[in-house]
Amino acid sequence: xxxxxxxxxxxxxxxxxxxxxxxxxxxxxxxxxxxxCWRFKYRYAGKEKLLALGVYPEVSLxxxxxxxxxxxxxxxxxxxxxxxxxxxxxxxxxxSENAFEVVAREWIEQRRHTWAKITAKTRIMRLEKHxxxxxxxxxxxxxxxxxxxxMLRVVEGSGALDTATRxxxxxxxxxxxxxxxxxxxxxxxxxxxxxxxxxxxxxxAYLKAAELPDFMKRLEAYDGALQxxxxxxxxxxxxxxxxxxxxxxWTEVDFDKAEWRIPAERMKMKELHIVPLSSQTLAVxxxxxxxxxxxxxxxxxxxxxxxxxxxxxMLYALYRMGYHSRTTGHGFRSTASTILNEHGFTPDVIERQxxxxxxxxxxxxxxxxxxxxxxxxMMQWWADYLDGIASKI
Numbered sequence: 001x002x003x004x005x006x007x008x009x010x011x012x013x014x015x016x017x018x019x020x021x022x023x024x025x026x027x028x029x030x031x032x033x034x035x036x037c038w039r040f041k042y043r044y045a046g047k048e049k050l051l052a053l054g055v056y057p058e059v060s061l062x063x064x065x066x067x068x069x070x071x072x073x074x075x076x077x078x079x080x081x082x083x084x085x086x087x088x089x090x091x092x093x094x095x096s097e098n099a100f101e102v103v104a105r106e107w108i109e110q111r112r113h114t115w116a117k118i119t120a121k122t123r124i125m126r127l128e129k130h131x132x133x134x135x136x137x138x139x140x141x142x143x144x145x146x147x148x149x150x151m152l153r154v155v156e157g158s159g160a161l162d163t164a165t166r167x168x169x170x171x172x173x174x175x176x177x178x179x180x181x182x183x184x185x186x187x188x189x190x191x192x193x194x195x196x197x198x199x200x201x202x203x204x205a206y207l208k209a210a211e212l213p214d215f216m217k218r219l220e221a222y223d224g225a226l227q228x229x230x231x232x233x234x235x236x237x238x239x240x241x242x243x244x245x246x247x248x249x250w251t252e253v254d255f256d257k258a259e260w261r262i263p264a265e266r267m268k269m270k271e272l273h274i275v276p277l278s279s280q281t282l283a284v285x286x287x288x289x290x291x292x293x294x295x296x297x298x299x300x301x302x303x304x305x306x307x308x309x310x311x312x313x314m315l316y317a318l319y320r321m322g323y324h325s326r327t328t329g330h331g332f333r334s335t336a337s338t339i340l341n342e343h344g345f346t347p348d349v350i351e352r353q354x355x356x357x358x359x360x361x362x363x364x365x366x367x368x369x370x371x372x373x374x375x376x377x378m379m380q381w382w383a384d385y386l387d388g389i390a391s392k393i
Contacts, residue, residue: 003028008061011036026068028056038064039131040071051081059353098183100143101127101136101172107177116265118243126167130155140178145188149195163201168192206331209339216386217393218321228317230288231299231309235282235329237383239336239354241268242329246309248298253277253285258376273355273367276376278383335383349374 003022011020013034014327019027029037039051053059053067069248071081104127134151135143148171172189179187193270209214219236222229235245244262253260260275266272277285285298292300299309314329327335333354340350 003061005061008036008056021126022061022065024068024072026053026064038067040068040081042071042075042081044075044082049080051085098139098141098178099137100140101132103140103178103181103183104131104136104174106181107174110177114270116268123170125304126163127170130163130167131171140175141184143175143188144189148188149192151380152192152196158195161197164196164239165199168196204326205325206334206338207327208335209342210387211326212335212386213393215321215323215327216390218323220390220393222315222317222321224320225302226307227291227299227302228313230284231314232317232329234281234284234288235277235314236332236336236386237284238275239333240273240275241333241355242311242314244273245329246299246311246313248295248308250289250293250298253298255282260280267355269355271355274372274375275353276372276379278380280383280387281379339385340378340382343385345378345381346371346374349378353378 007020008028011028011030013030013032015032017029017031019029019039021027025041027039027041031037036056038056038059040051040053042049042051051071053064053071056064059067071084074084099179108120108124108127116125116139131151134154135147138147148168152168153166154166168189172187175184175187175189178184193256199246219229219232231245235242238245238260240262244266247266248260248262252262258277260277262273262275264270264272264319288298292298296306297308301307318324318327318329337350337354341347352371353375
């Protein structure tokens, strides 16, 4: 006589384990502790075997019967249900180990040493925010181009077109890593070429030569933190990237040689960069030395002693000065480049001082000192040029 839901539910524990048959080899095992386990007894290759079908109530009577049916089909096909179950479990574990998120995090650890800290942080954040919630648990080999596109459409729909493109590129690199490590056979990302909206490239707003006098006047009148004011002045004098300035350390500055040597790991192109220091720049640094000379960073964070100036500090200062949407710290690079080119300085010298990367790795190894005498003269000319504007205010 087969079981019913009521019989299973009402089966009580006894001093010893006992069985209640359901038929076709399946029975319910009731333990002294009250546990109820589904079992399937069968014969394979002349031997009697037992297959666990699950535990009640997590596995209902109907669920157990369905599992029994699958086991009997395996037997009919000449397979051992117990071995089929083991293989299924093995494949499940294998798929979980080959899930997109697992492979992606492995790829991150393989590449992290080649990235700047901010690059690593940004890539991980994008994956965790946009990709892992949608594709993270999927076996990477099973993910299709439409699945990736569906995920990217959500990012695109938020208006973050550049982010959508970068996420797509990162996914493509992860798929290629999966192929190289034997977890996937193809990369679906190239199939998406042309599927996303192309982001409009917006150049950084920058000051024209005619706008510099007013800017210098406002900078001189800036009544915020002195460190911020000096940071803006130093940024204008050196036209380095804002990230390079904010994280500057005193050990990088050589007052005797009048040089600031920014190590490769802090540069965008991963090359040592030398910034010749004009007399005006040295004066700013000596003033800063009286405030932070005993600290690691030239511009220490006022709220976190072991860190450096926040990325928004100078930007907000520019806003206060009335330059919202009119210029950025990065825009100083364009201002300097434009004016220096207009005054006849050699483009190669200007580009080298801007630390625009050399793609030839052999040449790049020597680039840090390239055109150094010419760059020294140019940096002093630039500082004198700015002084000339300030003197007329």
